[in-house]
Amino acid sequence: MANVNLNPNDGNNPFARTPQEIKRKRIELGAQFTFLMMTMALVIPMLWIMWDLAYxxxxxxxxxxxxxxxxxxxxxxxxxxxxxxxxxxxxxxxxxxxxxxxxxxxxxxxxxxxxxxxxxxxFDFLTLNPKKRMTAGGVWAPLIGTFLLVLLSLVISAPIGILAGVYLSEFANDNWFTRIINLAVVNLAGVPSIVHGLFGVGAFVYFMDMGRSLLAASSTVAVMTLPVIITSTKEALTSVPQSFRAACWNMGATKWQTIRTLVLPNSINGILTGVILQVARAAGETAPILFTGALYYKKIADTGFDSFVPYGLEDRFMALSYHLFTVATQVQDVPESFQFGTAVVLIGMVLMVNSISIGFRIYLRARKRW
Amino acid sequence: MESTTTQSPKSTDSGSKPPGESQRGFRYYSNVIVDKFEWLFVGFIYLCGWSAILFVLAIFAFVFVEGAPAIFGNSDKITTNTQKAVKEISEQHGFDVSDSQLDQISAVVLKQLDPDKYHTANDDHPKEVFVTDVDGLTAIQKQWISDRLTSDLRIGRIKPFKLNPTDFASNEKWVPESAKKPQFGIFAMLMGTLSVTILSMLIAVPLGLGAAVYVSEFAGGKTRETLKVLIELLAAIPSVVWGFVGYMILGPILLDSFDSAVVGINLLNGGIILALMSVPVIVSMSEDALRAVPDSYREAAMALGANRIEMVFKVLFPAAKHGLLAAVLLGVGRAIGETMAVLMCTGHAVQIPEGLLDPVRTLTATIAAELGETAPGDEHYLVLFVIGIVLFTFAFLINIIADVIVKGIRTEQHG
Amino acid sequence: MNQNETTQLTGDLATDAPAAVKVHHESSLPISSDIHISFDNVSVKYGSDVALQPFDMQIKRNEIFGIIGPANAGKTTLLKSINRTLDFIPSAKVSGSVKVNGQDVSAIRGRRVHQLRRHIGMVFPLPVGLPLSVYENVAYAPRRAGMHDRRVLDELVEKCLRQAMLWDEVKDRLDMLGTKLSGGQQQRLTIARALSHQPEILCLDEFSIAIDPVTTMKIEDVLLELKQELTIVLVTNLVQQARRLADNTAFFNKSELIEFGPTEKIFSEPEQQITLDYVMGDFG
Missing domain, CATH: 1.10.287 (Helix Hairpins)
Structure with a gap:
């Protein structure tokens, strides 16, 4: 009597599944499967595309x-x-x-x-310059161009963006003007990149008379990344609790001392994560550099120091993203492997930088300080 | 003696000296310096803050100021070019023109050309300019100036131009470089943008929401983290690579699989690629929105005997609807603003699409394809900036609406 | 005579404390009289909400001044008005004058504000361990005041931690993060930090909330000792704590000062009925 074997499908068992329950269970499983398929419909094409590109x-x-x-x-x-x-x-x-x-x-x-x-x-594809109307050689010239572009834009936007974030979240009073600026910054982060390109043409190329050059393109990219750096800096700063600041102020520390000794050390990693993400974005964007300095083809030195710094600030330059556009749509008779190789190098670069950022964030989450 | 003691303060063992003296290392001095020059650092922060604010305002101002002559008429350009031409002709023939005479000439030209008249497809501007009623110029000088200005008018150097808003929005024809009758109508491109955006959203929204539900409610532990990282990486792929994928991989596939397709790069191609691009935004934002629903809601639903599907559709979706809507809106924003991908895979034909396999052209692609051929200040350049303003306004509206919706949730939760 | 006594006392403070431990203030506020802190017609508003109705009150040197009252009576706002941390709340408006050592705090400009805050130790009810090591938590304020000598700091940190009854628990792990301590330990760390910059005034706002009764009693003993050196403003919602410790007590209710006077008087024969109700526990 004590050892009754409860069969879930036995009619005498009060906990047996009713046909309705079984149906509901089936619907639930079906829906879960559908959701899984939807996710897979995203992931599998992506993996397949990656594989196809790489292959x-x-x-x-x-x-x-x-x-x-x-x-x-x-x-x-x-x-x-x-x-x-x-x-x-x-x-x-x-x-x-x-x-x-x-x-x-x-x-x-x-x-x-x-x-x-x-x-x-x-490594010839990575280290040689494009030759014979892009049908031979490699991608060194655009690769180094992208590198210089990202470096220069970062030199402009990272300090200004980070310090502006510090200003907006720590120093600025909370009045209507600051609120408008914050709104403008958030909105600017969502403005299409081609509009940033238009701004670059109007402001840097013609108005400030930089001409189409590395400097103009870097400034345009810097302006494009600026709002996002400001936003991520502000987010990192607000993640430091206000009570820490209040405690420091109560001990007679000035605002700057508080920021230097407490706020920045505890948010610098978050700030850097944001900046690294923008590095990846700057490397991949094409629209803002299309009219501000990127060039179809430019002959640069094959070896020596000049091959590492081939473009001056006033020069036009080759960039990997624009090079991909060029070899895919503008130039005839480029071998398929060259087109796909360029795409893979670009993706590889961007994903590598992004993985660094993601790894950094996971590491940070593991060692939370409060 | 003195010099040795000052050089090696550590060796002097004097109790009278404050003990602080002996241990002043790098850290001490760096701290002292940093604190002493606090105003410098703070000033620098203020400087950067304000320059960033200036940058931000400059972007807003610049796109509008550059496009303004197309909206309000380009009389300034006519005036400067007229005066330049008059100066050239006077040097060529060796007579002097005073500033007041220049003003009179340009006033006459402006009166005859009437730059406040809207530019339309059918407009009929005068073919000749006559300079009369200018004090102190001989008849032959006036004749020289008139001839020169008329030839300038014919080659379009002093052409009056003002964009007619209704014509701009409703004209299907886009013939910007025509020497005789350029036409600036963005209706077809607006339709192109809309159709690509709608198509991509039809694909991306169900997929994105489904994936978000799976990631947030069904997947557990490692699967979830892996999927999130994958989706984040998907978001990082540059748009030109997506364009390349559409152009090189998806295009041939579409061409093979549809007999009626004339070209592989068309509306469908662009829609699929844009969907793949905007899905990560939708997934991550809606996953955040779903995660923000308190677990007590889930537990209450489960306790009432709901299964997980009922919980998702009847509890989570209503509770997170604002966040989900904001996610979709941001996906739309990304799709509208996307440039390189649509430039490469929508086929680039200015026409109102009639089927999925028609090539189209979008607003962004137009700017990207044509800005390089224009000179600053001419009509085509101005109109491209006006298109920029239109895009800017779209993006701004979408962002503000999404912002208001998200803020709405916050106040709902707190108040 | 009075004047002499006070200068004598501060002189004692200066000589009694180990020379090394003395924090050098660039300009000490002048000592004028027996009254250490005085409130003349002070009122505080947050936007249009009145946080403190106008009131007058004096706090004497080297006393423990108890402030009691129900929640939302403006007690914390009063403390914040002394060291001008109300400046960080944009909507807050102070009128009237708060005088410390006879000097109006609202008249202090520029860097002197930070020196004023270094004269005043503040402990708020929520324990805040800074994400620095325990040692650096306590050494934070002296370092900001320009003291970087390791030996002096060692002595000071030990002294402050002992006064806050935390030394025995953390002496072996001074390099541990302050945020990883337990709530009660963090609260005592906060007290140690408030003592670390050698303040003249110590303001304690319901310091015993997170601390167990035994340790609270020990800290109370320390406070009685510290009274020789400091003026202590003790905000508490434990009425008996105020009765045990305070020399003078003020009662606040609904952002209004009801009355203040010698503690015995407040607790046995106050002028207002409402005060009696509150101290007897019949309130509300």
Missing amino acids: RASDVLSYTYMVIGVGCVGLLIPYFLIEAAKRNEHKRKLFMGLAIAILAGISIWIVCITVFNMDNGG
């Missing part, structure tokens, strides 16, 4: 894939080995030895193939 670029980038792949494996395996060595007292030496051996082997391998340039093309 069709493999003619010029196979070597780079290999080095990156082997590099990742070569770092991950020793990492796990070292972790295991920490836990396992007896085989510590074995694990550590294995880890060191793998690391050494891979570094020797990378050095060898880099020095002797064994493979087909090697």
